[in-house]
Amino acid sequence: MNIVLLGPPGAGKGTQSGAICEKFGLLPISTGNLLRKAVREQTKLGQIAAEKISKGEMVSDDIVIGLVSEFIAGHPDTGFLFDGFPRTAAQAEALSKLIEIDTALLIDVADEIILQRMGGRRVCEVCGDTYHISANPPKVCGVCDKCGGKLVIREDDKPEIVRHRLEVYHEQTQPIIEYYRGFGKLISVPGDKTPEEVSALVNEALENV
Ligand code: AMP
Secondary structure, eight states, rough: OOOOOOOOTTTSHHOOOOHHHHTEEEEEEHHHHHHHHHTTOOOOHHHHHHHHHHHTTOOHHHHHHHHHHHHHHHSOOOEEESSSSSSSHHHHHHHHHHOOOOOEEEEOOOHHHHHHHHHEEEEEETOOOEEEEEOOOSSSBBOOOTTTEEEEEEEEGGGHHHHHHHHIIIIIIIHHHHHHHHOOEEEEEEEEEEEHHHHHHHHHHHOOO
């Protein structure tokens, strides 16, 4: 099974991804995480991506599609959960040629709620794991549960950048929702609830697929 997770930045896709992957035996692939890793490792690709990410702009389709194709080719015989990809019509088309998508799951949250939430988001500067100070706190304040790294605010989670990321989402990514709806593959859950409540709704929706 292959699932695409859709929703605005900060909808809780990353938070729900772990539980969905565990329940359905899927491998997560987050293009945001892959790009941030390339930035941390200061690869050539990371240098190109860093500027776009810090401004809340999209990294080019070619780069992102290349990263995803490579990841898929490197993990045969498994199902995937795509988080943050596809984000443009060209990416959705490219993905359809690489793999069959069974379901697109939209976690739907209004912009005002996203703007309130983003201030609490933290990311590990070493491994990239994400937390939220109230919705998904680490065991020790400011310290990553997984690797002990320092938790910091993402550069692109600053309010003015979040506003721009939401604009880019509505303009370029929202049509992807209609793309999957057109194939009868879209399911939608409200994301303006606690992570546990959203998780229960996600499970219910996916079990009925
Ligand atoms: P995310 O962690 O998914 O919110 O992604 C963070 C940033 O990485 C985005 O604001 C973009 O700059 C870049 N990015 C992640 N995924 C994509 C994608 N599929 N296409 C273009 N840019 C992306």
